Amino acid sequence: MALVKIPAEGKTLSSRTAVTSFLAAHGIDYETWTPSHPVASDAPAEDVLGAYAGEIDELKARGGYVTADVIDVKPDTPNLEMMLAKFSREHWHDEDEVRFIIEGRGLFHVHPSDGPVFAIEVEAGDLIRVPRGTHHWFDLCGDRRIRAIRLFQDVSGWTPHYTDSGVDKGFEPVCFGPAYVESR
Ligand SMILES: [Fe+2]
Numbered sequence: 707m708a709l710v711k712i713p714a715e716g717k718t719l720s721s722r723t724a725v726t727s728f729l730a731a732h733g734i735d736y737e738t739w740t741p742s743h744p745v746a747s748d749a750p751a752e753d754v755l756g757a758y759a760g761e762i763d764e765l766k767a768r769g770g771y772v773t774a775d776v777i778d779v780k781p782d783t784p785n786l787e788m789m790l791a792k793f794s795r796e797h798w799h800d801e802d803e804v805r806f807i808i809e810g811r812g813l814f815h816v817h818p819s820d821g822p823v824f825a826i827e828v829e830a831g832d833l834i835r836v837p838r839g840t841h842h843w844f845d846l847c848g849d850r851r852i853r854a855i856r857l858f859q860d861v862s863g864w865t866p867h868y869t870d871s872g873v874d875k876g877f878e879p880v881c882f883g884p885a886y887v888e889s890r
Contacts, residue, residue, distance in 0.1 A: 810851035845879035
């Protein structure tokens with residue numbers, strides 16, 4: 707279950723209704739899907755895509771997505787910092803950013819044009835669709851682990867347009883869910 711934090715308002719949302727309706731008001735679709743197809747932590751991407759073929763097909767039909775892949779990041783992923791640096795600067799895409807989290811956690815920051823920046827901490831079972839054009843950035847949580855299915859409307863895949871606004875620098879890339887607050 708995702709959590710939402712709005713730092714400027716000192717607010718954290720944790721109930722399903724509050725999270726879903728807050729995100730919907732910002733055009734972000736949020737659902738939870740039980741990861742009902744257990745796949746081993748080290749299973750190759752093809753196996754993950756195969757196991758979730760039914761869900762992927764449903765999403766493709768719903769949103770016009772043409773291709774799917776699996777992003778699989780662990781603390782020992784080669785060039786991890788370089789990869790994360792691409793995600794953690796404010797950017798937007800010409801297409802929706804759709805992620806279904808299978809394992810691990812992550813932190814999206816969203817910078818709406820008409821309100822304060824908010825953070826969404828996602829975990830396994832969360833399906834999120836950030837609409838095209840939305841300014842956002844992404845960080846991993848302290849455990850540096852995420853595995854997620856990504857869907858794309860363009861076969862060329864993940865293309866960021868960086869804003870270079872510097873807004874991202876004003877927000878700590880720190881997760882705030884129950885697994886993280888205790889250690890801070
Ligand atoms: Fe993005």
